[in-house]
Amino acid sequence: DIVMTQSPDSLAVSLGERATINCKSSRSVLYSSNNKNDLAWYQQKPGQPPRLLIYWASTRESGVPDRFSGSGSGTDFTLTISGLQAEDVAVYYCQQCYTTPHTFGQGTKVEIK
Amino acid sequence: QVQLVQSGAEVKKPGASVKISCKASGYTFTSNYIDWARQAPGQGLEWMAMINPGGGRAIYAPKFQGRVILTSDTSASTVYMDLSSLTSNDTAVYYCGRTRSNSWFEATDYWGQGTLVTVSS
Numbered sequence: 001d002i003v004m005t006q007s008p009d010s011l012a013v014s015l016g017e018r019a020t021i022n023c024k025s026s027r028s029v030l031y032s033s034n035n036k037n038d039l040a041w042y043q044q045k046p047g048q049p050p051r052l053l054i055y056w057a058s059t060r061e062s063g064v065p066d067r068f069s070g071s072g073s074g075t076d077f078t079l080t081i082s083g084l085q086a087e088d089v090a091v092y093y094c095q096q097c098y099t100t101p102h103t104f105g106q107g108t109k110v111e112i113k
Numbered sequence: 114q115v116q117l118v119q120s121g122a123e124v125k126k127p128g129a130s131v132k133i134s135c136k137a138s139g140y141t142f143t144s145n146y147i148d149w150a151r152q153a154p155g156q157g158l159e160w161m162a163m164i165n166p167g168g169g170r171a172i173y174a175p176k177f178q179g180r181v182i183l184t185s186d187t188s189a190s191t192v193y194m195d196l197s198s199l200t201s202n203d204t205a206v207y208y209c210g211r212t213r214s215n216s217w218f219e220a221t222d223y224w225g226q227g228t229l230v231t232v233s234s
Contacts, residue, residue, distance in 0.1 A: 001174075040220035056220075097218050099218075
């Protein structure tokens with residue numbers, strides 16, 4: 001299985017400031033057929049299912065605010081929230097879909113400082 | 114609009130089995146894979162398995178191989194997940210989700226509301 005490791009486990013950011021979450025995969029998730037990285041980011045709020053934010057490492061899902069952006073390649077990826085809003089308080093997960101099982105990172109809890 | 118509606122909460126005894134349904138609507142049922150993940154209380158997400166609802170081909174995480182069976186009823190636009198030999202470690206919220214396309218390597222863009230399974234003697 002590909003192991004996904006997120007850092008940090010939690011972070012507190014002031015409203016309007018930038019939040020950065022890292023995700024590292026135990027091996028490359030670069031899909032050779034389209035030269036894209038098969039990495040997704042989800043947001044989960046308490047009592048709710050996950051919400052897809054980013055897929056193919058950097059493509060924003062429809063309806064997701066543009067303050068959310070994804071970057072990275074190979075084994076190292078980043079989710080950036082530019083200008084944290086109160087409604088962004090949640091746990092964020094990365095997931096690789098390059099191979100099954102589609103493993104998730106352990107999650108990063110984002111709070112307001 | 115795309116919707117995935119799961120069956121209700123279950124309470125089971127150790128050693129029993131549970132069958133959860135996931136009814137899809139708002140799109141062509143056979144055009145996307147359905148996958149399943151679970152979340153134990155206070156824990157993270159754990160991917161379990163996925164199925165091509167049209168062809169019936171299922172892929173299982175090694176951890177769950179032999180204990181999980183996914184089936185699809187195209188006439189009812191419903192996927193079922195059967196989990197057997199339950200232990201207290203299987204107490205969790207179980208989610209079904211739809212992949213973005215008919216490829217197994219896509220992310221999940223819609224999720225069901227979740228089904229709480231409690232395993233207790």
